[in-house]
Amino acid sequence: MSQRFRLPSGGRVDRAKTLRFRFNGRSYEGYQGDTLASALLANGVHLVARGIKYHRPRGIHAAGVEEPNALVQLGRGARSEPNARATEIELFDGLRATSVNVWPSLAHDWRSINGLFAKLLVAGFYYKTFKGTQGLWQRVYEPMIRRAAGFGRAPTLPDPDRYDHMNEHCDVLVVGGGAAGLMAALTAGRAGARVMLVDEQSEPGGWLLGCGASIDQHPAPKWVAGVVAELRGMAEVVLLPRTTAFGYYDQNYVCLLERRADHLGRAAPAYSSRQRVWHVRARHVVLAAGAHERPLVFADNDRPGIMLAGAVTTYVRRYGVLPGRRAVIFTNNDSAYETALALTQAGADVVTVIDARAEPGGALAMAAREAGIRVLDGRVVIGTRGTRRVSGVELGRLGADGSSAEPTSERLDCDLLAVSGGHSPVVHLFSQSQGRLRFDETLGAFVPGEPAQPQQMAGAINGLSSLALCLADGLRAARAALEATGFSEATTMAVPRVEPEGQSGALRPLWLVPGHKPIGRGRAKHFVDLQNDTTAADILLARREGFEAVEHMKRYTLAGFGTDQGKTANLNALAILARATGRSIAETGTTTFRPPYTPVGFGALAGTEIGALSDPIRMTPMHDWHVAHGAAFENVGQWRRPWCYPRSGETMQDAVNRECLAVRRAVGVLDASTLGKIEIVGPDAAELLNRIYTNGWKTLRVGQVRYGLMCREDGMVFDDGTTARLAPERYVMTTTTGNAAIVLDWLEEYLQTEWPELKVYCTSVTEQWAVASIAGPKADALITRLAPSLDLSDAAFPALTLREGVVAGIPARLFRISFTGEPSYEINVPSDRGLALWEAVMEAGAPLGVAPYGTEAMHVLRAEKGFIIVGQETDGTVTPLDLGLERMVSRQKDFIGRRSLGRADTRRADRKQLVGLLTDEPSVVLPEGAQLVRKDDATRAPPVPMIGHVTSSYYSAVLGRSIALALVKGGRGRHGEIIAARFDGRTVLARIGPPVFIPKPEASSDG
């Protein structure tokens, strides 16, 4: 029969909407409003998982995010998700889920044989064993361990879903929509504050949704509905269900995960992102995150059917499900009596309460007794029975100090064991926000102490257990938040009236329930962390071995290291350690709470910054032309640059050769728009340049251009480029493409931190200008066609100067600078005219044989002339002198890096210096990065002393042979020496020479 354990009425499920789903291949039915967990329980399915280590059967333990056991693989194919918690998955039609880490099946899992070796698999056993030899470990033991580890599986296909991010500011962020949170949000909302109320569940209300009390004479859920409706009607209130605040950073920066489509299954609309990460900056935060119930640690406390008492209440009242008919309730506090009442009201056959306290006191306990519920006090559960589901418990009488229990003859049969060890406030976010925790002895839990940020805590998070107190606390917190943010309460709010309301009795702290045998002896296991199969014996062993620090214990036993981050385990583990070491819990301290509060998908964190958006792609104004003309592109930083323009039938090398020859013999054009351009403006502009560059800048006149080199403080070359003086107080600097932003940062860092007195502004204008660089013997002819009125004679337009004019009808700046050794002009036009300029150049140049050339030809051309490329000839360890650029280093002035150039190491004679290399075999092109050794070491086995490496290497079409630049120890003194390049198992001999292959012709001003 379907849904055998569904109650005939009650709960917040919609019995009119039946949903079909599959679990481990079997079909079941549930209702709209169910979670996968409640639907499984409605069908009597308790066995849902296996423990990670001993593979013992495990059931649903909780009803929310704290669930340690019920992890499933949700969905199939590309949308499959590992390790989803059944207690959080909202049921939808067609849902499919399977148990994880079982083989061949959940019912018959072969790794349950691990139980036979349980005695060997104690905490940290793998540190003591499996270390015979490295090979054995790596080939045998480790693969075995890896195969056993892990729960679900990663999908095998890329994720088809989308994710996005939102930024939001608010006056008051309320985390948690339970009684306290709703009260706080309502108060703040009515006062007109901009409020965000977030709750991780499908609807706000929290514990009220399964609560039997009435508020202002309404059943609690109805009160919730009224408040929610009012909040939804407020323009300044944002209410986000299915939204988890998972990270709390500095300055009230709180990160939320909103699950927008997961609950819809196939019905999810295509336009919606699956999940959204919100970045919220809140002026004030109200943490009303409630409390999680703790289990009790007793012998064999892990069987399916052993559940948290509060979760049982929730399944009964909120989901209309009866998790068992013969229930035993084991508690050390009053709250579980509510469960007893709920089960009795729901028609459970037998309900027995085992209360560890000698005299259970409060109102609820009274009510339960009055309802005829059997209560055995002073008793504890000292053992359980049942294989795939709990079938009975054994009882003992607890000694006064709680350290021993006298077995009684009482044996109770049951199919449900609901446990409560008290409640732990959900202090995770508070702790993440750097607030200090305080241990409250009467509650037996950590509660928020002094906050470190503008925030309030309200409700159960403060350790309050009564509904009336929580509502009042919500009001108080909201008032404080309003005061802090400058709002005043609109109308005076009153705390709603709650019925029934009664005192609860004190909790009896009980961290480890003694059993038949001392902990660690016998077969029984006292589980502390159900997800990691950490037992009390493991913790005692850790202590024995010296892992007394709570972090050590945690790491050694893995308690709290699960996907639930130990929400139900941590305090018990800590308390057991504290008792074993004779320290108080407060002295022992907690481990650090770390974001995220609950796991957050990588996809959601990545948001839209994936694929092409993972890093902006920058394209020049001429990009489309390059594409249309078959360019092959290279990524340089974020830029796409044409690498070469192969024609049909050409190899890349053919294309590069052709482009180089065109430049040397006719004219070529390069898209140089990507070079960094920084305008430097102000009365101290020249002074700044003078301090940044190694060479002098005070003599540069308006209209002149100069090449400059800059170093880091350590004297190593950092960037180079030309800078032109546009006007008396206005310069434009060019940087290498990759370093544009870095150089601007560098200038700003110095201006802001070291030289604030300099009157100068730096502005990036890289994107404002498009640049076509024209080079070749016919460059003048080409420019003349484009700008007939411009006088290009050496006298009128000398090298290293600039002119403003009109080129192809476009206002332009022309720079006469050459990076190829050929006559050369860089034409700068406003970006939006870049393409027009380029097309005009190509048209005017056609009769001259103009060829577009890419970065590779540019590299070859400059190498033929021995010009360096920063980042290729330099790697952060090369000084200007190493490059043979002493002429660039002023002796007259100070500049960044100057002092370092005088250091002992920088003056060493055997520093690596830039040289040229010609291979013996002219057709062999050395790979860049090839290491150089002395000829005598050509075949020596490693280690071989290396004397340098190849920095640039090409085939030079114009020379008809290979050329290379290299950095070689003492290289300038080794011209003529034959050395060996070693790479890929090969050795190639080459001769060292000067780093210039096509010397500058006499009387040329460009070379």
Next chain:
Amino acid sequence: MTRYSIVSLARNALSHHEHWPRLWRSPEPKPAYDAVIIGAGGHGLATAYYLAKNHGVTSVAVLEKGWLGGGNTGRNTTIVRSNYLWDESAAIYEHSLKLWEGLSQELNYNVMLSQRGVLNLAHNLHDVREGKRRVYANQLNGVDAEWLTPDQVKAFCPILNTAPDARHPVLGSTLQRRAGVARHDAVAWGYARAADARGVDLIQNCEVTGFDIKSGRVEGVVTTRGTIKTSKIGCVVAGHSSVLAGLAGFRLPIQSHPLQAMVSEPIKPVLDCVVMSAAVHVYVSQSDKGELVLGAGIDGYNSYAQRGSFHVIEAQMGALKELFPIFSRLKMMRSWGGIVDVCPDASPIIGKTPIEGLYVNCGWGTGGFKAIPGSGFAFAHTIAKNEPHALNAPFSLDRFVSGALVDEHGAAAVAH
């Protein structure tokens, strides 16, 4: 020291594991020691161990302000490799890797060195050039290194996105097969246990708050548990090195930055090697527990708080999803931060200081876990002999005066 083995485990199982001894004692500090090590991270513990083992110096205390192994050693992403560019780096990291290869046996503690291979991806022509350069240098230095083409990368790590149309396509990769990961806690605990067994006092919850320095020589340390006399102090406190140097009255060229890491929920084996990428900033491996272990970039600002900024994590995930599209639906389970001590040349400082008898070992920055055995070995030598070992001579503090930097920024790609 009780020897650990499957036999001792079985024997102890019979007595319900009730007779295992402590891994280390919990001694009160003595009034004086021959040498004091500040900081019980991996480097400090290894130093103490090698002092006792290689140099017979057993009157040693390791002072730790918190719990041993709780600094960066217990927070890092545990990548172990030795394929550094420069001879000086290759020498010390390779020596370290060789020690790693026998460490489980040497310490009689399974440090779970997992030599599953480390890929350093190249995403542009510059990366390719520098990657090859490093491979060629490694090979001539006797460090195993290979260059893989994109197809070979795909074969080695099939789930990696090597599509040519990716935003930053994979153009190749270096591979060091002997590189991999290890279990961080085990390294700290293994060294701690072995050092303790040789008589070293490990003193936790003992913060050093000052030095007793007379005429340029150390005479002792001031701690929260009293003053301890000694003539030799090794300061191994990673992100707090500049703080301690300040207490001793000198400055270090170190910047302390937060560096974050995170793990996914444990899943079944899906990634069998370590993948690092500088251009698409990611480094990821899968632990023996099944978690994907990921490292983020460093936070730009200086800090001593062991936490970083959220946007760094988001950027990290975008990059991860680029390289591993199938990881999108996995979940981040835990994130945390450490404080890394970064030198201007991204290389460590291991050696003497202006104060006689005070030695520093720091500046490991984002990549010192792999160096623990080698660094401890060399630093112990330095302290015992009052002169550096050949392995750490190039890493002296003097180099910031002489200019003889060992700059691994330019070429080492990712520094982990």
